[in-house]
Amino acid sequence: MSNTGTTPRLIPSIVKDRVANYLSTTANGSDVNLTSILWKHRSASQDHVTLEVYSVPDLRRIPFEEAIKANFKPTKVGERFGPSWSTHWFRVHITIPAAFEGQEVQLSWNADNEGLIWTTSGKPLQGLTGGGNVYLITLASPVPLLFLQLIA
Structure with missing residues (x-):
């Protein structure tokens, strides 16, 4: 059976996890994801x-x-x-x-x-x-x- 013309099935839990990683400040790759572009500087230091x-x-x-x-x-x-x-x-x-x-x-x-x-x-x-x-x-x-x- 051919898959031509079929739309991939989106699995909500997988989509949510991938989006969360893309927006995360702590996930692997957080130095190159969307959050790293939105906020150039971040500080949670007790000095600040x-x-x-x-x-x-x-x-x-x-x-x-x-x-x-x-x-x-x-x-x-x-x-x-x-x-x-x-x-x-x-x-x-x-x-x-x-x-x-x-x-x-x-x-x-x-x-x-x-x-x-x-x-x-x-x-x-x-x-x-x-x-x-x-x-x-x-x-x-x-x-x-x-x-x-x-x-x-």
Whole structure:
């Protein structure tokens, strides 16, 4: 039987895996994929980004004014927080490296949960939803301190 004129069958899981590798910052070949072209410089160094967290006890929700006065503790990318429906406030300190000056600089955030990004004055900047969405927030130097309220 001939395959002439037939369309190849797309297997969704294979297509998704290949696209994920093409966009990944950690997969083999990430130095030559689409992400490497989109972002010429990247930094997750603690010299440029430091994170602190306050985990609200007893599954309570607290207002911004109370959260920013809380006792924040150092944390890092990859740390896990819970239980479900708990609230965690993050204080994010960002220093833009000299090599980034004059270029568009963005904060990439993916905590896979719901949340809200605030300025130090209490102005909401961006809502966050779960589901693996990555949020890019454009920054300018000097970068203001940011607060992120996340619900695990």
